[in-house]
Amino acid sequence: MYPQSLLNQLNKLTAQQQTLQNQVSTGLRVQEASDDPAAARKMIQWQTDIASLNQFRKNIAAQQDLANMNRGVIDSLNQISTRVNELAIKSDDTQSPDTLSFFAEEVDSLIERASEVVNTQFNGKYLLSGTAEQSPAFTFERDEDGRITGAIYEGNGRIRSVESSPGNKVSTQWIGTNDGTSDEPGLIQDFDLEIDFFRDLIAFRDHLISGETSMIRDQDIESLQQLEDHLLHFNHRNSIMQTKLEASVATLNDQELSLTGMISREGEVDLAETIVRLNEVQYAYQAALQSGAKIMNSSLMNYLR
Amino acid sequence: MSGLLGTLDMGNRALQTQMKGLELTGHNLANVNNPGFSRQRMEVDSTYQLEAGHQSRGTGVDIQTIQQIRDQILDAQIRSEKSTTGFLESKMTGLEYMQAGLGPVLNIMGQDGQHSGGATGLTALFNDFSGKMHEVANDPSSRNARQSFIDAAQNLTDKIQETSLQAQELQTRLDDEIKTVASESNNLIERIAELNQSIQKVERGGLKTANELRDQRIEVLEQLSELMPLDVSTAESGKMLVLSGATVLVEGEDVLNSILVEPLPEGDLTLNWNNDNAPFQPQEGRLGGLFDLKSGALREVQTKNETLAKGLIDIFNTIHGAGFAKDGSTGRALFVGTDAASLKVDPEILQNPTLLQVASRPDEPGNNDIIQDMITAMGENQAQLDDRNFIEMHADMVSELGQTIRNTKRELEDQKSLESLMQKQRESISGVSIDEEMTQLVRYQRAFEASAKLIGIVDEMLGTVLSMSR
Numbered sequence: 060m061y062p063q064s065l066l067n068q069l070n071k072l073t074a075q076q077q078t079l080q081n082q083v084s085t086g087l088r089v090q091e092a093s094d095d096p097a098a099a100r101k102m103i104q105w106q107t108d109i110a111s112l113n114q115f116r117k118n119i120a121a122q123q124d125l126a127n128m129n130r131g132v133i134d135s136l137n138q139i140s141t142r143v144n145e146l147a148i149k150s151d152d153t154q155s156p157d158t159l160s161f162f163a164e165e166v167d168s169l170i171e172r173a174s175e176v177v178n179t180q181f182n183g184k185y186l187l188s189g190t191a192e193q194s195p196a197f198t199f200e201r202d203e204d205g206r207i208t209g210a211i212y213e214g215n216g217r218i219r220s221v222e223s224s225p226g227n228k229v230s231t232q233w234i235g236t237n238d239g240t241s242d243e244p245g246l247i248q249d250f251d252l253e254i255d256f257f258r259d260l261i262a263f264r265d266h267l268i269s270g271e272t273s274m275i276r277d278q279d280i281e282s283l284q285q286l287e288d289h290l291l292h293f294n295h296r297n298s299i300m301q302t303k304l305e306a307s308v309a310t311l312n313d314q315e316l317s318l319t320g321m322i323s324r325e326g327e328v329d330l331a332e333t334i335v336r337l338n339e340v341q342y343a344y345q346a347a348l349q350s351g352a353k354i355m356n357s358s359l360m361n362y363l364r
Numbered sequence: 365m366s367g368l369l370g371t372l373d374m375g376n377r378a379l380q381t382q383m384k385g386l387e388l389t390g391h392n393l394a395n396v397n398n399p400g401f402s403r404q405r406m407e408v409d410s411t412y413q414l415e416a417g418h419q420s421r422g423t424g425v426d427i428q429t430i431q432q433i434r435d436q437i438l439d440a441q442i443r444s445e446k447s448t449t450g451f452l453e454s455k456m457t458g459l460e461y462m463q464a465g466l467g468p469v470l471n472i473m474g475q476d477g478q479h480s481g482g483a484t485g486l487t488a489l490f491n492d493f494s495g496k497m498h499e500v501a502n503d504p505s506s507r508n509a510r511q512s513f514i515d516a517a518q519n520l521t522d523k524i525q526e527t528s529l530q531a532q533e534l535q536t537r538l539d540d541e542i543k544t545v546a547s548e549s550n551n552l553i554e555r556i557a558e559l560n561q562s563i564q565k566v567e568r569g570g571l572k573t574a575n576e577l578r579d580q581r582i583e584v585l586e587q588l589s590e591l592m593p594l595d596v597s598t599a600e601s602g603k604m605l606v607l608s609g610a611t612v613l614v615e616g617e618d619v620l621n622s623i624l625v626e627p628l629p630e631g632d633l634t635l636n637w638n639n640d641n642a643p644f645q646p647q648e649g650r651l652g653g654l655f656d657l658k659s660g661a662l663r664e665v666q667t668k669n670e671t672l673a674k675g676l677i678d679i680f681n682t683i684h685g686a687g688f689a690k691d692g693s694t695g696r697a698l699f700v701g702t703d704a705a706s707l708k709v710d711p712e713i714l715q716n717p718t719l720l721q722v723a724s725r726p727d728e729p730g731n732n733d734i735i736q737d738m739i740t741a742m743g744e745n746q747a748q749l750d751d752r753n754f755i756e757m758h759a760d761m762v763s764e765l766g767q768t769i770r771n772t773k774r775e776l777e778d779q780k781s782l783e784s785l786m787q788k789q790r791e792s793i794s795g796v797s798i799d800e801e802m803t804q805l806v807r808y809q810r811a812f813e814a815s816a817k818l819i820g821i822v823d824e825m826l827g828t829v830l831s832m833s834r
Contacts, residue, residue, distance in 0.1 A: 110488075
């Protein structure tokens, strides 16, 4: 009778020692769902939350790459626009026809440069084509001298957005042309805002060629200035978007930190406490062994001859 | 008869009795480690009295009976506790097997052995699946992004299929065990009837008690009650009745019913009584535990896994079917199959990632509307998943099984201490105590010596009497 109950006690204490030792050596309190089902459930949720946070960070990084590419495009267009504006202001009656035709050549080469910039590719996709990214954003009509006389938008008015936080979508994508049907402003052409980059540049160039300085003064200077403002506005939008994305990343980092803390609190052991408990159980085990051996050792047999 | 010869006779009887007592003590001591043994006690009584005039004289001692020290109520209680222990033990064994078998599904650990959400469990696979959807959303026309999404989808469907297979395997294993336990039970039922017959033979004259056979019968009854619920009572005829519920299994030396395993369609099985053909639905004992596991925890995992599979098929196919592939084709399903066992990624999409329909319009390779809808569907509560999202459904599956395992473990611990408490109680009544038997040994030895002394003295007295006639 006694040996059996001693054995039961020893078994119980051994099992406790094993559990505690396992916890100390792994540092984990919950290893299997049955260790703490409620905690396991929470941890699955938190692990998923962390995975989404990481994903959102990746989404944002992709958008940041795109925004950087856009910045490159807008910087180039700004340079072109600034130079064209300078030329427009210079192109008054005081300039000789030769100078004007020099200017015209420079503007023409700027138009050529712009025609390359607007078809910038990123990862093999055209940056300003909307979701029709497989085709160049613009194709160009040329006259018999090879000069660009018109730009035709080949993309569409839709952009692609991705989630930056649960339920929140962002996009840093720009479209080349808004033909009046899109909610997005067009960078190169916008029917709502009456902006047309190539139309205005081509008009200015043609006025330079024909020496119509009055047209430049009355019309081109204003429209080119408007173009400059339009590009500045996009530049500004890009900066705001980048700041917003950086702020989102900071928020995501904070969230991840607190989630990791929560998982650690729920699933990991307090080493000090566990080691103290392990010691307690070890003492109890030794005491049970010692006392048990003593009791079992003595019986009436010792005292009978 | 009295006088010296009568006294000599009395001494002889006393010697015999003490010898028997010593023998019995030896028998008890020999069985000190036999758990089914109940200690035996010799009941003695003084023999008849001689009446001579006003005096009456005793004639010594004789053995009346050899008694087993047993508490029948405790025996019945222990039987019923053994049924409960058997129930919990078989359930626990099955659950542990389940936890091991479904380990990758239940795994809440990461690959690094920490809770950082690695890539081994179903949680990680779900997370990877939705992560790869985001990758496609970021760059819908990228072949790489599409390919890795398809790979993630395939890993996910493989795991769900594997879970379904493992659950099926587990069910087969449980069924096999039910068959084994049923045949073991039938053997024990027969053994009880045989023991009854032997006991009846030994005790026919009414003089002897078949103590050892009775001990054996108690042991067999306890073994049987570990396997199935059991009651013991006495029939009107005085014969022993062994029942399970209302069904009589054994009456005296006759087996009236044994368990019949009847296969059901789809590999399932059920139990019947062979004689009255009534269904046998054990609620206790190992058989009860096995059936409980089959219809409880295992069924629950199977159902949840099916729901996950059907959810993936219905929800994602509907969204995907409305989208357009890179080549402008539409209407293709992302997943094929009808249930967890047959769930797969469409084989053609698997071959050709451009067939993935992620755009809401044809000829827009940069359009990610459809994949965005899929991302939303992944996180949203779905009516089909009882108003949970996929991860919550999976988390519920894991935590519910974990809870069942935890509860069963606790119940089993409690039950074991309860049973050992009762065993102790029975030991204190029926068990052999070495100290007590040693005391008995001393007592019988001294009594034997005293009786021998008596014979010696009577012998001397007889010598004296005989020498008188010289």
